[in-house]
Amino acid sequence: MKIEEKVLSTIKRFSLLKPNETVLCAVSGGPDSIALLHILKALSKRLKVNLHAAHFNHGLRDSEADEDENFVKSICKELFIPLIVGKENIKKLSGGKNIEAVARKERYSFLQETAKKIKADKIALGHTASDLCETVIFNMTKGSGIKGLRGFLPKRKNIIRPLFEVSREEVENYLKNHNIPFRIDSSNFNIKFSRNLIRLKVIPYLKKINPSLEETILRETQTLRELEEFITETVNSILKNCILTQNTFSIQLENLLPLHSFIKKAVIQEAFLKLTGESLNTKKLSAVINLLKSHKSGSIDLKNSFKAIKTQDVLIIKKEEKQQVHFKIPIVTIPSEIETPSGTFKFENTKDGDFVFPEDELKKGLFIKTREGGEWLSLPFGRKKLKKFLNEKKIPFHLRNRIPLLTTDENEVIWIPGLYKKTYIKESKRKVFVRYEGGIKDFDK
Numbered sequence: 374m375k376i377e378e379k380v381l382s383t384i385k386r387f388s389l390l391k392p393n394e395t396v397l398c399a400v401s402g403g404p405d406s407i408a409l410l411h412i413l414k415a416l417s418k419r420l421k422v423n424l425h426a427a428h429f430n431h432g433l434r435d436s437e438a439d440e441d442e443n444f445v446k447s448i449c450k451e452l453f454i455p456l457i458v459g460k461e462n463i464k465k466l467s468g469g470k471n472i473e474a475v476a477r478k479e480r481y482s483f484l485q486e487t488a489k490k491i492k493a494d495k496i497a498l499g500h501t502a503s504d505l506c507e508t509v510i511f512n513m514t515k516g517s518g519i520k521g522l523r524g525f526l527p528k529r530k531n532i533i534r535p536l537f538e539v540s541r542e543e544v545e546n547y548l549k550n551h552n553i554p555f556r557i558d559s560s561n562f563n564i565k566f567s568r569n570l571i572r573l574k575v576i577p578y579l580k581k582i583n584p585s586l587e588e589t590i591l592r593e594t595q596t597l598r599e600l601e602e603f604i605t606e607t608v609n610s611i612l613k614n615c616i617l618t619q620n621t622f623s624i625q626l627e628n629l630l631p632l633h634s635f636i637k638k639a640v641i642q643e644a645f646l647k648l649t650g651e652s653l654n655t656k657k658l659s660a661v662i663n664l665l666k667s668h669k670s671g672s673i674d675l676k677n678s679f680k681a682i683k684t685q686d687v688l689i690i691k692k693e694e695k696q697q698v699h700f701k702i703p704i705v706t707i708p709s710e711i712e713t714p715s716g717t718f719k720f721e722n723t724k725d726g727d728f729v730f731p732e733d734e735l736k737k738g739l740f741i742k743t744r745e746g747g748e749w750l751s752l753p754f755g756r757k758k759l760k761k762f763l764n765e766k767k768i769p770f771h772l773r774n775r776i777p778l779l780t781t782d783e784n785e786v787i788w789i790p791g792l793y794k795k796t797y798i799k800e801s802k803r804k805v806f807v808r809y810e811g812g813i814k815d816f817d818k
């Protein structure tokens with residue numbers, strides 16, 4: 374198959390470009406991106422896309438960098454492709470440290486800014502199947518998860534890689550057959566860089582075992598991409614049935630325990646990522662799995678003050694509260710509005726409310742407070758300790774001391790928003806209406 378046809382089929386298979394889109398081709402001047410530029414130019418009419426080019430001069434490798442820039446300028450002029458050039462002194466900017474990483478970061482921001490400026494829908498990079506092969510071997514050698522083993526993607530957000538299924542050999546043959554000139558980056562031959570060592574020394578050896586190494590790795594990564602998609606979809610469907618707020622994640626154990634431990638870890642990892650923007654290492658993930666396996670309740674310190682707490686029937690991931698907030702506020706006058714750390718209580722004589730009680734109760738001395746111990750509830754069949762009541766309602770331990778209670782001076786609980794209301798048998802003329810606006814109502818669910 375001609376290389377143009379192969380690239381066209383990659384573009385279609387992965388929906389890389391749509392008609393009327395503008396694509397910005399990132400051209401270094403090297404063989405891959407020069408081939409990509411020519412191929413996209415040849416396909417642009419059939420694809421009905423507008424083609425632009427961008428080159429970034431890193432100011433490295435002395436005169437070579439300027440020669441690369443001039444070369445790319447001349448090619449684009451020849452092909453009638455509008456070109457945008459960016460320039461930065463990377464050596465100066467990086468202070469001589471991490472030059473490669475700084476260059477890469479600056480190049481990517483230049484490409485994104487340029488795409489924005491010219492309203493390009495996509496940025497095309499010249500990565501080939503041979504680059505994918507090197508990346509995968511490099512990641513495997515260094516150690517990486519599924520993401521590392523599947524390497525880069527044919528499409529990620531607005532970045533596309535149309536040469537994804539083409540080998541470097543095919544690119545070189547195409548350039549040779551069409552007499553297309555390109556620039557050679559002298560640093561590509563320095564085997565002190567691991568990537569070059571893999572390309573120049575390791576891969577030729579591996580190809581003695583499997584001459585179609587690139588094709589094989591391409592197929593393997595396809596399987597890994599599908600596996601990753603499957604895991605993401607499974608995890609997302611599980612997360613849909615969990616409570617995930619800004620600082621807390623909680624999942625019912627009956628939904629979590631039957632899952633395979635691999636999926637359990639993926640769910641916990643994704644939840645943690647959503648809460649903190651960071652990942653957990655495998656040691657911490659395994660510790661949570663062990664906690665889930667044990668028959669007891671308990672907790673584990675995760676990272677950034679976040680904890681995993683296992684109660685009777687939920688797993689909670691939340692930021693550790695440095696100190697417990699206790700409060701006890703008397704209700705002196707009606708109407709009144711009482712602010713507590715968990716929410717606001719409004720007491721009135723006239724309007725409707727979430728809870729209504731006889732005004733006479735005020736004579737007993739009423740308080741809005743958190744649990745101190747010794748509180749009780751008056752139920753039709755007698756008194757019940759608050760502790761027992763909370764146990765029966767399966768209220769998570771971490772919430773028990775934070776739930777606001779409306780109590781009498783004798784420790785009788787008459788209202789717990791969302792959870793309990795005292796029933797008054799006698800109708801009274803003068804009533805008090807209470808409304809509560811606030812948090813910690815997880816137990817409502």
Ligand SMILES: Nc1ncnc2c1ncn2[C@@H]1O[C@H](COP(=O)(O)OP(=O)(O)OP(=O)(O)O)[C@@H](O)[C@H]1O
Binds near residue numbers: 401497504
């Ligand atoms: N100086 C440059 N100007 C414009 N585009 C560039 C430049 N250097 C690289 N690119 C683009 O990036 C692609 C990948 O280049 P290269 O393999 O050298 O970078 P890399 O550092 O390996 O990239 P990555 O880190 O994304 O894998 C090239 O094919 C080209 O499309």
